[in-house]
Amino acid sequence: MELKPGTKLRSDVCETQVIVVRAPAEDVALGCGGAPLIAADTEPTGTPDPALSDGTLIGKRYAEEELGLELLCTRGGTGTLTANGAVLTIKGAKPLPSSD
């Protein structure tokens, strides 16, 4: 799938919705709960793979630094987000270790 920032996608197997906020130049296969992500305006058809059911949280960013990929979750669900089969990790704030 060729990605552009601003593209809205959703899971085919749960409630998860994302917006692509950073897109790699090359094609990447995005999935959630074991099924490829689908266009945001379509309806989900399946159920998540139990092995890929860690869930997504609204407002969190899911990224793969090496690919240069970042997805912003706009609706949480039960599936796990993947890129080219690898699980995406949450990109969180990295507060200064000395903040307290």
Add this chain to the structure above:
Amino acid sequence: MQGALTGVKVLEVAAWTFVPAAGAVLADWGADVIKVEHPVMGDPQRGLRAMGLIPGGDDAINYIIEQPNRGKRSIGLDISTEHGRRLLYQLVEQSDVFLTSFLPDVRQKLQVDVEHIRAINPRIVYARGTGQGPKGPDAGKGGYDGASYWARGGVSDALTPACAEYPIGGRAAFGDLAGGMAIAGGIAAALFQREKTGVAPVIDVSLLGLAMWVLSPDVVASGLYGGDPMPKFDHKTAANPLVGHYRTKDDRYVTLMLLQSDRFFPELCEHVGRPELITDERFADGLARFTNCIELVATLDEIFASRTLAEWMEALATMKGVWAPVQKAAELVNDPQVAANGYLSTVSLDGKDFDLVASPVQMDEMPVQLSPAPEHGQHTEEILLELGIEWDEIAEGKASGAVL
């Protein structure tokens, strides 16, 4: 939510609790509050975990972020870069209020001081929260609640009993949260002035000034009479024994606040089941009760020690004179007045429901409905797109690190 400040745009360049709490109050009143956070570090309060303040560990809901940041949107911008600053300035153009806790030299270095911000938007209300105020030898120094308000501001000393080994420390962000209310009040007045005259004032609230305000009876009395003139009565020798704390059978406390003691003494005696005390000559009037205070306090100590707090709450329920149980924070959720007035608002985050405390101002008796604090930079793209920034430029900012 809809409120008195619906349509007002607030730009918050601030950290920790004091100034962000002002943003929270403005959001409670309906303002659109955008919190600007560093793209990597975020508000340093997000990392305030090592002191054991978040019992549930790293994945637990960070209440110390939620309470002062609820209802806001967050944008991740590095305003020390030219690109980040340019985007911030575009937000400044559209904002009614600029809210900051940054120190004067940092504001100058980042070019977000009054002069730079006013040059872009002369009608903006520029509000600063400081430790010690904008003037004087310590104007440039940092300040925290625990230092500027609690320690330097005299609050700790005034509350510390003579027998304590160390001065009493405040609860988390104690002065900060009151200070946020003060800033929000100043901003509301400033917005009114701007609407009337077209001129927006600069607003300053310091933690030191706030401490002096809450401690003003002590400060004024010392000025008048010197030293430490406010009386500190011992429990056993209270001038009016009908004002004070009495220990219950279950080691809790009932606070009596019967200031007009002649009026309320008979009623108290009836309610505690000792009507014969009404005609006891030792306690016949205020002067007699003062003269015989040791006996009266001892009698009341004995009376209150005979029943549990729950039993007293039932027995005193119909008393007109003012009294209260000494409650714990954990008990407030069950206080019927809290529920009736909507002082807590339940929000949902990561599939968990929890309560946040509403700011104390209500309009038209409507409880404030809260929503959770934003994730670090959660609304970065949404806010930039609203500004008319194209995805290409957002991507450029992300690549350079100016944008989260």
